[in-house]
Amino acid sequence: MATVAVTAPPESRPRKLVNFWRDGDQITHLVTLLFAASVLLVTVFLVYELWIHSGPSRAKFGFSFLTGRTWDPVAEKFGALPFIYGTVLTSFLALLISVPLGVGAAIFLSELAPPKLSNACTFLVELLAAVPSVILGLLSIFTLVPLMRLYVEPFFKRTFGFLPLFQGPAYGVGYLTAGIALATMTFPFVISISREALLAVPREQREAALALGATKWESTWQVVVPFARLGIIGSIFLALARALGETMAVTMVIGNDTGIHTSLLAPGYTIAAIIANEFTEATGDIYLSSLVELGLVLFALTMVLNAAAQLLIIATTRRGSRQD
Amino acid sequence: MDQLKRRNILNNVMLTLTGICTVLTSSVLFLVLGFLVYNGWRSLNWDFFTKLPLSAGETGGGMANAIVGSGILILIAAAIGIPVGFLGGIYLAEFGGKTFAMLVRYTADLLNGVPSIVIGIFAWTVIVVPMHHFSAWAGGFALSLMMIPIGLRATEQFLRSVPNSLREGSLALGASKTRTVMSVVVPAARQGILTGMILGVARIAGETAPLLFTSFNNQFWAAKLGEPSASLPVMIYTHAISPYEDWHRQAWAAGLVLLMLVLIANIASRWVLSRGASAQRG
Numbered sequence A: 001m002a003t004v005a006v007t008a009p010p011e012s013r014p015r016k017l018v019n020f021w022r023d024g025d026q027i028t029h030l031v032t033l034l035f036a037a038s039v040l041l042v043t044v045f046l047v048y049e050l051w052i053h054s055g056p057s058r059a060k061f062g063f064s065f066l067t068g069r070t071w072d073p074v075a076e077k078f079g080a081l082p083f084i085y086g087t088v089l090t091s092f093l094a095l096l097i098s099v100p101l102g103v104g105a106a107i108f109l110s111e112l113a114p115p116k117l118s119n120a121c122t123f124l125v126e127l128l129a130a131v132p133s134v135i136l137g138l139l140s141i142f143t144l145v146p147l148m149r150l151y152v153e154p155f156f157k158r159t160f161g162f163l164p165l166f167q168g169p170a171y172g173v174g175y176l177t178a179g180i181a182l183a184t185m186t187f188p189f190v191i192s193i194s195r196e197a198l199l200a201v202p203r204e205q206r207e208a209a210l211a212l213g214a215t216k217w218e219s220t221w222q223v224v225v226p227f228a229r230l231g232i233i234g235s236i237f238l239a240l241a242r243a244l245g246e247t248m249a250v251t252m253v254i255g256n257d258t259g260i261h262t263s264l265l266a267p268g269y270t271i272a273a274i275i276a277n278e279f280t281e282a283t284g285d286i287y288l289s290s291l292v293e294l295g296l297v298l299f300a301l302t303m304v305l306n307a308a309a310q311l312l313i314i315a316t317t318r319r320g321s322r323q324d
Numbered sequence B: 001m002d003q004l005k006r007r008n009i010l011n012n013v014m015l016t017l018t019g020i021c022t023v024l025t026s027s028v029l030f031l032v033l034g035f036l037v038y039n040g041w042r043s044l045n046w047d048f049f050t051k052l053p054l055s056a057g058e059t060g061g062g063m064a065n066a067i068v069g070s071g072i073l074i075l076i077a078a079a080i081g082i083p084v085g086f087l088g089g090i091y092l093a094e095f096g097g098k099t100f101a102m103l104v105r106y107t108a109d110l111l112n113g114v115p116s117i118v119i120g121i122f123a124w125t126v127i128v129v130p131m132h133h134f135s136a137w138a139g140g141f142a143l144s145l146m147m148i149p150i151g152l153r154a155t156e157q158f159l160r161s162v163p164n165s166l167r168e169g170s171l172a173l174g175a176s177k178t179r180t181v182m183s184v185v186v187p188a189a190r191q192g193i194l195t196g197m198i199l200g201v202a203r204i205a206g207e208t209a210p211l212l213f214t215s216f217n218n219q220f221w222a223a224k225l226g227e228p229s230a231s232l233p234v235m236i237y238t239h240a241i242s243p244y245e246d247w248h249r250q251a252w253a254a255g256l257v258l259l260m261l262v263l264i265a266n267i268a269s270r271w272v273l274s275r276g277a278s279a280q281r282g
Helices: A012-053 A055-061 A081-112 A115-130 A133-160 A175-199 A203-211 A216-227 A229-245 A248-253 A271-281 A285-323 B002-043 B046-050 B064-095 B098-113 B116-131 B136-160 B164-172 B177-188 B190-205 B232-240 B245-281
Strands: none
Touching: A012 A055, A012 A285, A012 B064, A012 B098, A012 B116, A012 B136, A012 B177, A055 A285, A081 A115, A081 A175, A081 A216, A081 A229, A081 A271, A081 A285, A081 B002, A115 A175, A115 B002, A115 B245, A133 A175, A133 A248, A133 B002, A133 B232, A133 B245, A175 A229, A175 A248, A175 B002, A203 A216, A216 A229, A216 B002, A229 A271, A229 A285, A229 B116, A248 A271, A248 B232, A271 A285, A271 B116, A285 B098, A285 B116, B002 B245, B046 B064, B046 B245, B064 B098, B064 B136, B064 B177, B064 B190, B064 B232, B098 B136, B116 B136, B136 B190, B164 B177, B177 B190, B190 B245, B232 B245
């Protein structure tokens, strides 16, 4: 014990070292703080820039920008309604397809499939979410559009042609095609988040329902799904936010028409698509700032949806953990 | 008895339907892969990787400049996005107070949800407008904005999963906080953080919308980073919407190359993560 030979270093060295590291801690704190703050700053700056650069358009058109139906660069008259309409309509169509499909698959994956199969399928679906949208657009142009033009749209016209929703020539491009392309990009979100929400439902809930004599489907649909509904709704909001802001695949199949059409088969436009198509060609302040204002509108729409989705998802996970 | 029968039939029908939903959704990826391999493989040749695009209508040529251009844009984006995401994530996990950290976290989620085309407008206003022309800088900057939230949240998440006993052990041995974070906590979370960064790169590699009016496009080699630069996603877009048969062929080839890169990055990062998880358990 007495032979523990710790050669004491000169008195000042450890102190200096300790001081240095203590100061170092402050420096590290400061540096990392700056980087974290830069995320905040850049986001605030983004909103500021959108606001400033849309100034001329906001000053000239005011709120009538949102309700204007004409988009005429030559006369410098700009209204956003056709694009807002197109964005909302295509996103709605996408959800109409992807929500039943996605929730159905999520139910199968969480309630019926053995864990290995469930994980494998979820992996495939999440990989699909990683496929760049320009590639889905490429695929849509050369496979989906001809398919729609030759088979699907004539079928709809024959069967539901009496409805105003399915009239006019079958171009292949249009709201419906864009909606289908969007559906393939949104159902991965619905599946992976809904499945998590369903898996978080306590087992007792299922067992209680089954013990009362419910069939598997009744226990799932009347007990498990309502229990996880906030998470499922959250996933739908998230999918909607993604659909609204999606650019490339939609731009490639929407048909680029600045009118407002009732028919789902008609070509249209979305906010993101018109920005992508016309931004580099826009001449004149008003034209450019109108496009920036469209960006601002899109930004506001997606922000509200994202915030709502986040709140819902947080609410479900909290409730789930409390019940456990 | 009759009612029981009906309930059982409903049960079977609905459960089968959910199975069909699963088959449909899981098979889309194979459809995408199948079409791209079928159409892209025929068009893929040595010229694609080594030659410049020819002018419209001519047969042949390649996308060498777009491949290099994409690489450069990703490098610029990573050079900005990785440090910001990594250090910001360290702040959130290790130093952050309550309110400010929550604010940053919320903003990062917000930034993550900003449509990519809006990010493009922002990069255009802050870089292209002052410089008066499109440039690789602007494209790289736009992509970095999409990467930051992913890196930030991944870093934070994996640092938080490091057990506190490791931190306490290190601090008890007299290490400073900086030392503890850099030599103990970050190495323990390194696989997860790396995965997050790879996923971030994979996400931006295929982004097209933010590049349309930042790095624009270029049929030739860009001599400087201040010049418009070609990139694979934008090339796919312009070639796909063109009326030329040979350009379509090249778009398929470029799509195949891009898809392979993105899928490999995704699968690799998953593999790294699952290996890390089993190593920790074992």
